[in-house]
Amino acid sequence: MPKRAGSADLPLHGGRVPAWLGQRMTKLGAVVAQAIIHEYGRDEFLRRLAHPFWFQSFGAVMGMDWHSSGITTSVLGALKRGLAPLSGELGIHVCGGRGRHSRRTPDELAVVGDRVGIDGAAMAKASRLVAKVDSAAVQDGFDLYLHGFIVCDDGKWTVVQQGMNGDRRQARRYHWLSESIASFVDAPHAAIDGRQQGMIVNLTDRRAAASRSGQLDLLATLGPERIAREFAEVSRADVPQAPTAQAMLPHLALPDHHDVRADDIIVRRLHGNLAAAAEQGPADFAELLLVPGVGARTVRALAMVAEVVHGAPCRFSDPARFSLAHGGKDRHPYPVPIKVYDHTIAVMRRAVAQAKLGHSEELAAIQRLDEQARRLERDAQGPSVEALIAQERADSHIYGGRSVFGIEPSRMIPRARMG
Numbered sequence: 001m002p003k004r005a006g007s008a009d010l011p012l013h014g015g016r017v018p019a020w021l022g023q024r025m026t027k028l029g030a031v032v033a034q035a036i037i038h039e040y041g042r043d044e045f046l047r048r049l050a051h052p053f054w055f056q057s058f059g060a061v062m063g064m065d066w067h068s069s070g071i072t073t074s075v076l077g078a079l080k081r082g083l084a085p086l087s088g089e090l091g092i093h094v095c096g097g098r099g100r101h102s103r104r105t106p107d108e109l110a111v112v113g114d115r116v117g118i119d120g121a122a123m124a125k126a127s128r129l130v131a132k133v134d135s136a137a138v139q140d141g142f143d144l145y146l147h148g149f150i151v152c153d154d155g156k157w158t159v160v161q162q163g164m165n166g167d168r169r170q171a172r173r174y175h176w177l178s179e180s181i182a183s184f185v186d187a188p189h190a191a192i193d194g195r196q197q198g199m200i201v202n203l204t205d206r207r208a209a210a211s212r213s214g215q216l217d218l219l220a221t222l223g224p225e226r227i228a229r230e231f232a233e234v235s236r237a238d239v240p241q242a243p244t245a246q247a248m249l250p251h252l253a254l255p256d257h258h259d260v261r262a263d264d265i266i267v268r269r270l271h272g273n274l275a276a277a278a279e280q281g282p283a284d285f286a287e288l289l290l291v292p293g294v295g296a297r298t299v300r301a302l303a304m305v306a307e308v309v310h311g312a313p314c315r316f317s318d319p320a321r322f323s324l325a326h327g328g329k330d331r332h333p334y335p336v337p338i339k340v341y342d343h344t345i346a347v348m349r350r351a352v353a354q355a356k357l358g359h360s361e362e363l364a365a366i367q368r369l370d371e372q373a374r375r376l377e378r379d380a381q382g383p384s385v386e387a388l389i390a391q392e393r394a395d396s397h398i399y400g401g402r403s404v405f406g407i408e409p410s411r412m413i414p415r416a417r418m419g
Helices: 019-040 042-049 052-061 070-090 105-116 120-137 206-221 223-237 267-280 283-289 296-310 319-326 338-356 361-376 385-394
Strands: 003-011 092-098 143-152 157-165 170-177 251-253 401-403
Touching: 003 052, 019 042, 019 052, 019 070, 019 296, 019 338, 019 361, 042 052, 042 143, 042 157, 042 170, 052 070, 052 170, 052 251, 052 296, 052 319, 070 092, 070 143, 070 157, 092 105, 105 120, 105 143, 120 143, 120 157, 267 296, 267 319, 267 361, 267 385, 283 296, 283 338, 283 361, 296 319, 296 338, 296 361, 319 338, 319 385, 338 361
Parallel strands: 003 251
Antiparallel strands: 003 170, 092 143, 143 157, 157 170
């Protein structure tokens, strides 16, 4: 049975993902999904999607704005495009999306059900119930506008949906997982991530069971019209209410600032990534993976992708760190290094393709990066976050740096005057 697995509060941003980035996100998202499913199975991939910290890190490593509401739409869109051709092989299907696409979710689930033999009507009912819980049973000021339903051939699923609060310029993302719960309305959420913003009406809290029961009794005995009159009387009386404690679920709240700061990153983990990349490559990787152009900068990005594939949940408490793999479309922390991004995709694709043929050496080499990073992070030293970002921006044109503002120009260094 389903449970809510978490949520996130994010600054509300507009804009679109440019085609040059969206196409790469589709490729990288699909190959990361394949690697996780190959190594750990579909159930684990669903659990990852249901983890708000991992989901944010996944979007950041793909070059999206590391802290914005747009990560939700872009990640789900990338997975929907990238996994559709692989659905027969992987047995996983991404339905729904933003706006009108979210309203098509029940129809898409019915089609999936007919094709793979699961109860599409039951999936559609679950989809509607999840949306109702987060829009009606949990009244927190956020109006739902996005609903993604990821379902496997065996009927297990994850839901990722998002609401917005225009007055606060914030979005809130909710994650659900169809595991280990007996009720949609009795504590179905494993977590809700968001800033403390005052009292929230949460009728799904276990402590609200008496309230839910009482509401049904009132509706049966008094009827809706009398309830409305009684409520109006109570409202006019303006009786002060004593605050009650609210259960805290796993919580991700990201800041409003666009730039990536040292405080946004666990620096020892960053230094572990850098040290692992230095010790494990690039010679080892160029020789093993035989992908032209794989050098030190690509191996550094691969170290962070490796963590997204293999890392434990506790490793994703600083999603901003993963933006240091492939930058961000808005130049934060720096422009997307297109050449590095393309090499990362090529390495991952080759490793997954070889693993399907029974040759897992290349995927194992990528896993060693993650293992090495954990071993080294206690003692590793490296540049400050500020110095690393400054160097990356200075070298951006070398790596084909690109953002929504255009392609990064080469920086002309004036020649010293002859004396």
